[in-house]
Amino acid sequence: MAHLLQIDASPRSERSHSRRLTHEFTSAWLVANPQGQHTYRDLGIQPVPLVDEAWIASAFTPPAERSPExxxxxxxxxxxxxxxxxxxxxxxxxPMYNFGLSAGFKAYIDQIVRVGRTFSYPGFEGLAKGKRAVVMVAAGQEYSEGAPMAAMDYVTPYLRTVLGFVGITDVTFIAVATNAGEETLARTLESARASVQAVAARATVGSAT
Ligand SMILES: Cc1cc2nc3c(=O)[nH]c(=O)nc-3n(C[C@H](O)[C@H](O)[C@H](O)COP(=O)(O)O)c2cc1C
Known part of the structure; x- marks a missing residue:
């Protein structure tokens, strides 16, 4: 059965553009996959903790040797x-914060990139293969190829790298520029919405490679 995991990371609620786009994606995906399963996690409202010393010591101890703690x-x-x-x-x-991921989403990434679970070591093989990821990036400015600030985008290259590291190589980025004037917002939103519909319609069960 097709199974969609939707994760929102913006601390903003109604005003969040990234949130609006993930919700539009989910609605379109559910139309394309009426029997599909949908799981939702809201990091904006319920952030996950930063990894700490106990987490690190545990993650790098072989499972059979771990204490209950x-x-x-x-x-x-x-x-x-x-x-x-x-x-x-x-x-x-x-959301883009200070040219990179919001801290809330980075905390999530640190929780899910784990030796023996999402990548193997030695060998560094990604273990989360066969998935398709769609990332809605909301930033104040435009960072698309050729834009004056394009080189300052550390969200897209970073996520491509870290998702690829765990085996998720089929990644589509959909961007919206929310604070660069009304014309830019309208233009990037229209383009983002068209991409959302097209990608959601394609993201049916068995289509990820
Ligand atoms: C703390 C903070 C840092 C931000 N840093 C950047 C930035 O570096 N570049 C940028 O283009 N926009 C930046 N913005 C604007 C947000 O990326 C923009 O408001 C975006 O729409 C947030 O996502 P959301 O609409 O889903 O909440 C920043 C906003 C905040 C609150």
Missing amino acids: MHAALRLSDELIDELLAADTLVFGV
């Missing part, structure tokens, strides 16, 4: 990874 330190990370691995389509709503 170590298993407890990884419980949320395990839950987040199980949720990620169960889905075949991922849609992430990501």
Whole structure:
């Protein structure tokens, strides 16, 4: 069965553009996949914690040697990874903060990139293969190819790298520029919405490679 995991990261609610786009994507995806399963996580409202010393010590201890406390330190990370691995389509709503990921989304990434669960070591092989990810990036300015600030975008290249590291190589980025004037907002929103519909219609079960 097709399974969509939707994650929003903006701390803003109604005013969030990334959130609006993930919701539009989910609605279109549910039309294309009426029997599909939808899982939702809201990092903006319920942030995940930063990794700490107990987390790190536990993650790098082989599972069979972990104490009950170590298993407890990884419980949320395990839950987040199980949720990620169960889905075949991922849609992430990501605000750009200071040219990179919002801290809330970075905290999520740190929880799900785990040796033995989403990548192997030695060998560095991604273990979360066969998924398609769609990332809605909301930024104040435009960072598309050829835009004056394009080189300052650390969201897209970073996410391409880290998702690829865990085996998610089919990644589509859809961007909207929310604070560069009404014309830019209208233009990038229209283009983003068209992409959302097209990508959601294509993201049917069995289509990820
Ligand atoms: C703390 C903070 C830092 C931001 N840094 C940037 C930035 O570096 N570049 C940019 O283009 N926009 C920046 N913005 C604007 C946001 O990316 C923009 O408002 C975006 O729409 C936020 O996503 P949302 O609409 O889903 O909440 C920043 C906003 C905040 C609150």
